[in-house]
Amino acid sequence: MxxxxxxxxxxxxxxxxxxxxxxxxxxxxxxxxxxxxxxxxxxxxxxxxxIATYADAFTETSLRLWLVNSLIVAVGTTALSIGLAVLPAYALSRLDFRGKLLLGFALFMTQMLPEAMLVVPLYDIFTQLSLLNTLLGLILANTAFTVPVVTWILKGAIDGVPSEIEEAARIDGCSRLGIVLAVVLPLIAPTLAAAAVIAFFHGWNEYVFAQTFISDDTLRTASVGLASFVGELSTPVHTVMAVGIVYTLPAVVFYLFVQRYVVAGMTSGGVKG
Known part of the structure; x- marks a missing residue:
């Protein structure tokens, strides 16, 4: 032993x-x-x-501003993705309506489209809506890709919630929306954390949209800022690595903070009574 x-x-x-x-x-x-x-x-x-290399990374570059922008985009993507995915996930899990299978399949098919294929049409749409050079535009673009994934993840968790719990809440006079917010969501909290990690990492690491839709240096995200160090004639490798370490740490800290919930969400197959 x-x-x-x-x-x-x-x-x-x-x-x-x-x-x-x-x-x-x-x-x-x-x-x-x-x-x-x-x-x-x-x-x-x-x-x-x-060690002064790290101090230089903050004083000689816009690293602090890049990190703030990335954090705004990542948190915004996470919050909006969870908020938009909860009700569709519940509907796919609990309700019977015409086109249910088609809707679920359509959400699944969205993941087969690469970001690069949608850059041009999204650029045109964002131009008309005045969303270019805005962090809100990045949040909306990232959310469009994360909502289908989050929806399916939450649907699987809601499938594991016994319907008897919802029936008891309905008998007590709870509305359908109240059941979702007050009964279902607390029971699938670990899965919500797992979905939040996926959405956060997508918003934090996304590069294609951030590079295409943002031309204002003050709105650069850290992923684009990090790539900007690569020069035609030379690349400051030690500076790139220092910025890379600083760029990686917030995502690692966020994951460590919610990892117990992520593991629970991945391993739970139902709800303990």
């Missing part, structure tokens, strides 16, 4: 090491002097005397 436990512990630590090594390598590279970046023998330990 002890040997089995030790073997599992070693396996878990090995997997954690493999998962964390890219971040560690980015950190080491960000603290490596430029003249040593391409030396024959790679450095495995960071040069802490180069």
């Amino acid at each position: 002890i040997k089995t436990h030790t073997a599992r512990l070693i396996a878990v630590l090995a997997l954690l090491g493999v998962a964390a090594f890219p971040l560690y390598w980015m950190f080491v590279t960000s603290l490596t002097p430029s003249e040593q970046l391409f030396s024959p023998s790679p450095r495995m330990l960071p040069t802490l005397s180069q």
